Amino acid sequence: MNDTVPLVSVIMPAYNSERFIEDAVCSVIAQTYTNWELLVIDDGSVDSTCAIAERLAAEDERIQLIRNEINMGVARTRNRGFDLCHGDYVALLDSDDVWHPQKLERQLSRMRKENADVSFCSYAIINEEGIPVKGDYVVPESISLDRLLRENVIGCSTVMLSSCVAKKYKFDAEYYHEDYLMWLRLLADGYVAIGCKDVLAQWRLLKNSRSYNKKRSAANRWKIYREYMNFPLLKSLWLFGNYVILSLRKYLKVNARVGCES
Numbered sequence: 001m002n003d004t005v006p007l008v009s010v011i012m013p014a015y016n017s018e019r020f021i022e023d024a025v026c027s028v029i030a031q032t033y034t035n036w037e038l039l040v041i042d043d044g045s046v047d048s049t050c051a052i053a054e055r056l057a058a059e060d061e062r063i064q065l066i067r068n069e070i071n072m073g074v075a076r077t078r079n080r081g082f083d084l085c086h087g088d089y090v091a092l093l094d095s096d097d098v099w100h101p102q103k104l105e106r107q108l109s110r111m112r113k114e115n116a117d118v119s120f121c122s123y124a125i126i127n128e129e130g131i132p133v134k135g136d137y138v139v140p141e142s143i144s145l146d147r148l149l150r151e152n153v154i155g156c157s158t159v160m161l162s163s164c165v166a167k168k169y170k171f172d173a174e175y176y177h178e179d180y181l182m183w184l185r186l187l188a189d190g191y192v193a194i195g196c197k198d199v200l201a202q203w204r205l206l207k208n209s210r211s212y213n214k215k216r217s218a219a220n221r222w223k224i225y226r227e228y229m230n231f232p233l234l235k236s237l238w239l240f241g242n243y244v245i246l247s248l249r250k251y252l253k254v255n256a257r258v259g260c261e262s
Contacts, residue, residue, distance in 0.1 A: 006112075008036040008104055008160070009087030013077040017095035018047040019128075020204065025056050025063065027098045033105035038063045039081050040095075044071035049095075075171035075178040082166045090166040096204045097157035098126075103200035107160050110196055117162040118186055120154045121196035123203050133205060139195040145187040149229075150242035152180045154193065158201045159183075165191065176220035181228060218244065 010028055014021055021040075028038050040053045040063065050065065057063040066084065068077060082090065089108060093099060103121065111119050122138045139153050148154070156179040169185065171178040187193060221243055225236040 005035050006088035006108065007086060008033065008089045008091055008108065009081075009085030009163075009166075010036055010038040010091045010093055011078055011081030011085060012038060012040045012093050012095050013043055013074045013081070014040055014045060014049050014053065014095040015043040015071070015074075016045045016047045017049045018045075018052060020096040021049055022052050022056065023098055023130075024093060024095050025053065027100075028093065029056075029060060029063075030101045031099065031104045032102050033108060036062060036091075036104065037085065037087060039066055039085055040064070041066045041068065041077050041081055043068050043073070043077045073173055075173035079170045079173075082170065085163075085166070088163050089160055090163060091160045092156055094157050096206060098130075098202040098204070099157075100200045100202075102198075104160075106198055106200060107196050110194065111160060111162075114194055116192060116194045117165050118183075118191050118193040119160050119196060120193060121158040121198060121200040123155050123158055123201040124199055126202045126204050128204065128206060130202075130204075136199045137203075138197055138199070141195050141197060143187070143193050143195060145184065148183060148187060149225075149239050151246045152177075152183070153195070154180075154183045155201065155203050157203060175224065175228065176216065177224060180221075181224060184224075184229070214247070218247075 012024065025038065025040065028036065042050050042053065042065065050067065053065045057065045068080070072080070078092065089111070091104065107119050107121055120139060122136055124132050124136050125134050127133050143153055165186065169182060172181055175181050183193065222236065222240055225231050225239055231239070
């Protein structure tokens, strides 16, 4: 590993995120690793998201607010960030999630040590008030394509990529789970994704979010198996069964925790 200090580009899509975006941005500002740029890309917000981001950008020159001329959706917005960023590495953070202060430092250190192009980390699941709703989701130190097909262990806001990957690959806006599809493509193409077992992020579970819509999520997971991966029916059924069981187990744990705290 050389002695240069890499620039990390943080890509943050934002759409009507006035409730949470300041917490997300401040979690980047609080990083122990300081050589970063943050691209907040607003996707046509009609609330005070832009005003908040503009104020924070005025206070820290490493932050840049970019506005989409039209609403492009999260996949194309992330892709635009890939095109505009200057970093040696690219980290993804949604505008309602939060990083722990050592997230960039620890993850980048391991990636450079192992010469890895893709990494992710463990995370906590919190509700809209920032309260944990289950135990921490601890990821494996590595993930195979076969396991990822059964369960998506990679949280989007935990991912860091080398710039060569970010410039080569793009999120597919035609699919609902565009992030999951990206991870599948990277592993299918031979990239090794390393997991940091440290809990370095908090993923916020919102009631009106795409992740909360289990029926739609299930339908689109099936679409990936059958249409994108082109798996035969029996293999798709087996993978989908694994997905349903693991998702239900996770869902029940979350709701049991919520019930205990309500």
